[in-house]
Structure formats: C-alpha cells, structure tokens
Amino acid sequence: MSALTSPSTGETLTWSDDDFEPDGRYLLDNSRLLGPIMLMPAVIYIIGLVGVPFALAIAYAFSDVTVGDQSIDWVGLRNFRDVWGNDTFQRALRNSFMFAIVSQVIVIILANMLAMVLSANFHGKRIVRFLVLLPWTTPIALAVIGWLWTLDNVYSPIDAALRELGLLGPGTMFGPGKNMLWLAKPDLAQLSVLTVHVWRTLPLATVILLAGLAAIPQDVKDAADVDGASFWRQFFYIRVPLLIPIMTVAILYGIVFTFTDMTVVYILTRGGPIDNTQVLASWAFFTGVEASNLAHGAAIALFLFPLLVVVALIMLRVAKRAETV
Amino acid sequence: MASVEVREIVKQFGENAPAVDHISLTAQDGEFLVLLGPSGCGKTTLLRMIGGLEPPTSGDVVIGNHVVTHLPPRARRIAMVFQSYALYPHMSVHDNIAFPLRAQGTPKAEQEKRINWAASILGLDGLMKRKPRQLSGGQRQRVALARALVREPSVFLLDEPLSNLDAQRRASARDELQQFQRSIGTTTIYVTHDQVEAMGMGDRIAVLNLGTVRQIGTPQEIYDDPADTFVATFLGSPPMNLVERGTMLHGFRPEHFSPAAWHDAANPFERFSFVPHREEYLGAERLIYGEVGDEKVVARFPATTQLDFSIGHPVEFGVATRHMRYFDAESGVRSYETP
Numbered sequence: 218m219s220a221l222t223s224p225s226t227g228e229t230l231t232w233s234d235d236d237f238e239p240d241g242r243y244l245l246d247n248s249r250l251l252g253p254i255m256l257m258p259a260v261i262y263i264i265g266l267v268g269v270p271f272a273l274a275i276a277y278a279f280s281d282v283t284v285g286d287q288s289i290d291w292v293g294l295r296n297f298r299d300v301w302g303n304d305t306f307q308r309a310l311r312n313s314f315m316f317a318i319v320s321q322v323i324v325i326i327l328a329n330m331l332a333m334v335l336s337a338n339f340h341g342k343r344i345v346r347f348l349v350l351l352p353w354t355t356p357i358a359l360a361v362i363g364w365l366w367t368l369d370n371v372y373s374p375i376d377a378a379l380r381e382l383g384l385l386g387p388g389t390m391f392g393p394g395k396n397m398l399w400l401a402k403p404d405l406a407q408l409s410v411l412t413v414h415v416w417r418t419l420p421l422a423t424v425i426l427l428a429g430l431a432a433i434p435q436d437v438k439d440a441a442d443v444d445g446a447s448f449w450r451q452f453f454y455i456r457v458p459l460l461i462p463i464m465t466v467a468i469l470y471g472i473v474f475t476f477t478d479m480t481v482v483y484i485l486t487r488g489g490p491i492d493n494t495q496v497l498a499s500w501a502f503f504t505g506v507e508a509s510n511l512a513h514g515a516a517i518a519l520f521l522f523p524l525l526v527v528v529a530l531i532m533l534r535v536a537k538r539a540e541t542v
Numbered sequence: 543m544a545s546v547e548v549r550e551i552v553k554q555f556g557e558n559a560p561a562v563d564h565i566s567l568t569a570q571d572g573e574f575l576v577l578l579g580p581s582g583c584g585k586t587t588l589l590r591m592i593g594g595l596e597p598p599t600s601g602d603v604v605i606g607n608h609v610v611t612h613l614p615p616r617a618r619r620i621a622m623v624f625q626s627y628a629l630y631p632h633m634s635v636h637d638n639i640a641f642p643l644r645a646q647g648t649p650k651a652e653q654e655k656r657i658n659w660a661a662s663i664l665g666l667d668g669l670m671k672r673k674p675r676q677l678s679g680g681q682r683q684r685v686a687l688a689r690a691l692v693r694e695p696s697v698f699l700l701d702e703p704l705s706n707l708d709a710q711r712r713a714s715a716r717d718e719l720q721q722f723q724r725s726i727g728t729t730t731i732y733v734t735h736d737q738v739e740a741m742g743m744g745d746r747i748a749v750l751n752l753g754t755v756r757q758i759g760t761p762q763e764i765y766d767d768p769a770d771t772f773v774a775t776f777l778g779s780p781p782m783n784l785v786e787r788g789t790m791l792h793g794f795r796p797e798h799f800s801p802a803a804w805h806d807a808a809n810p811f812e813r814f815s816f817v818p819h820r821e822e823y824l825g826a827e828r829l830i831y832g833e834v835g836d837e838k839v840v841a842r843f844p845a846t847t848q849l850d851f852s853i854g855h856p857v858e859f860g861v862a863t864r865h866m867r868y869f870d871a872e873s874g875v876r877s878y879e880t881p
C-alpha cells in the first residue's frame with residue numbers, strides 16, 4: 218500500500234501493489250498490438266473495394282468473359298488488340314488526354330488569379346471564399362444534372378441570355394438558330410464537358426494555391442518590395458517558383474479527377490453526339506456494362522492504369538521533395 | 543546619402559492603443575541611430591513605416607528632403623534587413639544578392655562587379671552556389687546584408703539583425719557591422735531591444751516605450767542623464783536604484799553606491815541606511831542585493847575590492863551628490879533641482 222496527499226485537493230490517494238501487476242489492463246498501451254487493430258478497417262476496406270475489383274479487372278481483361286458467359290478462359294492480349302483497333306476507343310483515348318490536359322491548363326491559370334484575389338483583404342471575403350468552394354461540395358451527379366439543364370438544347374438560360382444581348386438569333390454573331398445546341402454539336406459538346414471539368418476542379422486547386430500563398434512568409438514578400446521588384450517580377454521570380462511544388466499537387470489531383478471521371482460525360486452527353494465526347498472511363502462502361510462485353514470493358518479500363526501509376530509516382534516524389542525543403 | 547526624418551507619425555491598428563503614437567525624430571546623414579525599447583513598443587512598426595511597408599495613420603516620412611510618405615518602398619532607395627533575414631529560399635546566395643540589381647535593370651557586368659565586391663567584404667566567396675537553407679544563421683545574416691548593400695542605398699533599415707545569433711557570434715557581428723557602417727557611411731536605423739547592442743553601436747539612441755519616444759541622445763547621455771524613470775530603469779543591468787523620499791524619487795547607479803566611510807567629507811554625498819541581504823559573485827564584479835527602508839536596491843563593486851561589511855547587518859552607505867538623479871515621484875519625469 219502506498220499513499221500520497223493530493224496537492225490540489227488535499228485528498229489522500231492510495232494504490233496497492235496489485236496496480237503494478239501486468240494484467241490485461243495495459244494491453245492497448247502496446248503500440249505493436251494497437252497499431253494493427255487500428256489499421257485493420259482501412260486494410261479490409263482497401264482489399265475489398267480496390268484490391269478485389271482490380272484483380273478481377275485484370276483477370277477479365279485477359280479472358281473471354283461476357284455477362285452471359287462468366288467462365289474465365291485465358292485469351293492473352295487479344296482483348297487489348299481488339300479494343301485498340303476500334304475507332305471509338307481511339308477517340309476516347311484522345312478525348313481523355315485532351316479533357317485532362319486542357320482543363321488543367323485552364324484551371325491552373327484561373328486558380329492562380331482567384332487565389333491572388335482571395336488572398337487580398339476585402340469585405341465579404343469569407344462569403345466569396347465559401348461560394349468559390351461550393352462546386353466542390355456539391356455531389357457530382359447533382360451538379361452535372363444542373364449543368365444538363367443549363368445547357369439544354371431548348372431551354373438553356375445561357376441561350377436566353379445571349380438572345381437578350383442580341384448575340385444569338387438571325388443575323389447575329391452566333392448565327393441564325395434560336396439555340397446554340399450546346400450538347401448536340403460535337404465541338405460545343407466537347408467545350409461543355411471541358412467547362413464542367415474546369416468548374417468542378419477549380420475550387421480545390423484554388424484552395425490548395427491559397428494555402429501555398431499563405432505559406433510564403435510576409436517578410437519575403439516585403440523584402441521583394443524593398444528590393445524594387447515590380448508586380449510581375451515578384452510573380453514570376455518569387456511566387457511561382459515558391460508555389461511550384463504545391464501547384465504540381467493541385468494539377469496532378471485535377472488530372473486524376475478528370476481522367477478517371479465518367480459521371481460528367483455519362484450524364485451530360487452519354488458520350489455523344491456520335492461518340493464525340495467519349496472518354497476511356499465512359500467507353501469502358503458502355504462496352505463492359507451496357508454492351509455486356511466485360512472482357513473488352515476491363516481491357517479499356519486498364520489503359521488508364523499506367524498513366525495513373527506515373528501520376529501517382531510524380532505526386533509521391535513531389536510530396537517527398539516538399540518535405541525536405 | 544540622406545537624412546531620415548519622421549514627423550508626428552502615428553500608426554493605429556484597429557481599435558487598439560496606437561502602436562506608434564506621434565513620434566518625431568531625425569537620423570542625420572551618415573548617422574547610426576538605434577531604436578531601443580521593450581518588446582511590443584512599436585520599433586518594428588516605426589521601421590516598416592519608414593521603409594514604406596506599412597502606411598502611417600497620419601504623419602510624414604521624409605528621406606533626404608523629400609516627403610516619401612506616399613511612395614512605395616522601391617521608390618525610397620532604402621535597403622532593409624529583416625529579423626528573419628527574409629532570404630529567397632529557392633535562390634542561391636548569388637541570385638539572392640543579384641535580385642535587387644536585376645529588378646533595377648543594372649547591366650550584367652556591373653551586377654557581377656557589385657556582387658563580387660559585396661561578397662568579398664562580407665566573406666561570402668565560397669558560398670555563392672548554396673541555397674539559404676544550407677547556411678548557418680551568421681552566414682544568412684551576411685547574405686541579407688550583402689543583398690542590402692549591393693543596391694548602394696541611401697538608408698539602411700535593420701530590424702534586430704543579430705537577434706538570431708549566439709552570444710559569441712553576436713559580439714563579433716556587432717563589431718563587423720559597426721565598422722562596416724562607419725566605412726561606407728550610410729545613414730542607418732537599427733532596431734534592437736538589447737541595451738548592450740544599443741550602447742555599443744549607436745551614435746545616438748532613441749528609447750521607445752508604448753509607441754512614444756522617451757529620450758533621444760548619445761549612449762552616455764541616455765545612461766548618465768535619463769529623462770525619466772522608464773529610461774533610468776530600462777538601461778543598465780542591474781538598472782538604476784530608485785528610493786522614494788518625500789515627493790521625489792532619488793536615483794543612483796549601483797556602481798555609485800558604496801559605504802559612507804569610503805566617501806571623503808570634501809565631496810558632498812547623500813546617506814542611505816543599507817541592509818545587505820545577498821551577494822552575487824559575477825567574476826569581474828560582485829553585486830550586493832539589499833534594502834534601503836523597504837525598497838530594494840543593488841550595489842556593484844569590482845570583484846577585487848575588499849568589502850568591510852557583512853550580510854544581514856545594517857550599514858551606512860552613501861552616493862556622491864553629483865551622481866544623484868531626481869525624479870518626480872508621481873510622473874516619473876526628471877527634476878533638475880536638488881531637493
């Protein structure tokens with residue numbers, strides 16, 4: 218038995234020799250036990266929802282499986298050859314790259330401008346920041362349905378506005394029709410998909426850049442002021458170089474999101490008109506699920522894999538470099 | 543080269559008490575002026591207003607006869623060294639030093655000449671390719687100085703540039719910096735809260751408290767003739783003793799406080815009944831802590847002096863009248879009459 222008088226309350230605290238026995242009570246203090254227990258849910262989740270489907274996709278891609286005949290017979294690279302020879306696949310491949318790259322180029326320019334504006338002090342800054350972030354918080358399917366209405370072939374409010382401004386209609390800048398037919402003309406449909414991607418990935422990029430801007434010490438900006446650097450010199454020689462690591466992260470995130478996304482195309486255009494906005498993800502879905510050719514669908518989807526591996530590797534390298542600066 | 547003047551300058555952040563409250567002062571052409579004061583007294587704010595990084599609430603900044611209050615920093619021909627050094631982390635030492643020259647559009651050959659010149663006087667020759675993070679604190683400071691120097695500014699503004707150095711490096715850096723300023727003769731305003739630095743380096747010192755200037759003068763004037771009790775107790779370690787008698791505070795430095803028996807009758811002196819409590823031995827000197835009445839006072843003696851009194855027993859002490867300083871007990875302001 219030991220005893221001690223509490224200095225704060227004056228109570229007598231006692232404990233017995235039993236308290237020092239290594240029984241079950243302290244089991245969870247052991248990190249070699251606690252660690253695996255805490256990790257278990259995440260590991261199960263990843264194996265169940267990522268590992269198993271991925272293994273299945275590989276198995277399907279090298280076999281002749283269809284929805285009707287699910288037995289897996291090995292066919293080597295035949296699926297990949299078949300898929301590659303298809304015109305729509307070629308277009309989907311081009312579109313995937315085009316949407317990802319063009320949208321991210323636009324996003325990075327706009328995000329830089331937005332972040333700079335939002336890092337300044339002005340009234341209502343919190344509200345504006347909230348509004349900028351809003352597209353990111355909307356479930357993508359809902360947001361795209363909103364866009365579907367906005368770009369409607371008949372009732373598009375954009376068209377209505379253009380007509381009001383005298384830009385649309387007979388004898389005007391955008392031609393004689395009453396509607397632009399955003400989703401029905403190939404190039405406008407592509408532009409529409411691009412716009413939605415930009416609209417959707419811009420908020421995250423902006424927030425990431427804002428964090429990066431805030432991390433540049435005020436003293437460094439002041440020093441550049443005192444050193445006589447003009448706005449553009451400060452922008453290109455101080456801000457951009459200091460932001461490059463975090464900008465890379467923002468771009469890579471955007472590329473992954475746009476490259477793997479099929480919701481936008483699926484809801485907005487269903488790949489049309491005549492497959493003009495088809496991307497790998499949507500084409501894989503249409504082939505594998507809607508056309509019941511699981512093997513071809515899996516092979517198409519697997520084309521995404523090498524690119525995403527490269528992107529992930531670059532991201533890890535950038536993250537590691539940012540840690541050592 | 544130019545003088546720097548601030549006129550009735552005020553800076554108010556929000557609803558708080560002003561950080562800088564109607565300060566007027568002038569740094570003469572070529573002078574080394576030190577701004578000294580406790581943390582939060584507005585030193586950095588004042589310096590940033592002179593540099594144009596902070597717009598004043600009211601008042602003016604004048605550099606070399608031009609009112610520059612509304613000019614941006616780059617129009618003021620100043621160079622500033624920040625407390626954090628504020629080097630550009632992604633640029634090599636060479637590019638850091640070159641940055642202000644490139645911004646000015648100095649011709650390439652001229653740039654290299656000036657960079658080499660600055661690098662050689664500051665001993666940076668072997669470090670030109672390194673990044674700031676590969677440098678020690680002292681080296682970073684020298685890079686920051688070199689970057690300020692190459693522009694050949696008319697005014698140097700330095701904000702506690704030595705505060706990140708260890709005691710030893712700081713002493714030598716202090717020395718180098720002062721010699722360097724003497725040799726180029728650029729008007730310099732130097733912020734510090736370290737009185738040793740201020741006393742050792744400044745041609746003149748401006749003592750600040752709560753956003754106002756309490757006194758401006760040479761180090762000797764500030765130390766020997768403090769204008770009020772704030773200055774008297776801010777400088778000196780230990781600071782000036784203050785003993786209240788009637789409506790006056792009687793002030794004296796610890797080194798002037800000695801046994802009455804040591805004073806000779808020819809020189810008038812003021813008597814105090816001193817109770818020594820504790821002795822502190824500091825190598826070169828010893829400090830005796832004790833009380834006069836119920837006020838704490840300190841006496842300072844060279845360590846070699848034989849002391850003929852003992853701890854705990856009251857002893858008669860005295861201070862030569864010419865070393866006494868008097869202050870109004872209520873306002874703390876210096877009074878030049880002998881009570």
Ligand SMILES: Nc1ncnc2c1ncn2[C@@H]1O[C@H](COP(=O)(O)OP(=O)(O)OP(=O)(O)O)[C@@H](O)[C@H]1O
Nearest residue numbers: 555556561579580581582583584585586587588735
């Ligand atoms: N941007 C700001 N916004 C609000 N208050 C500020 C700002 N900058 C400084 N202050 C306030 O102004 C006062 C003076 O600050 P300043 O930085 O000038 O002090 P200082 O004398 O340099 O102190 P230190 O020796 O600690 O560096 C402080 O009370 C500080 O809190």
Ligand SMILES: [Mg+2]
Nearest residue numbers: 585586587701
């Ligand atoms: Mg400061």
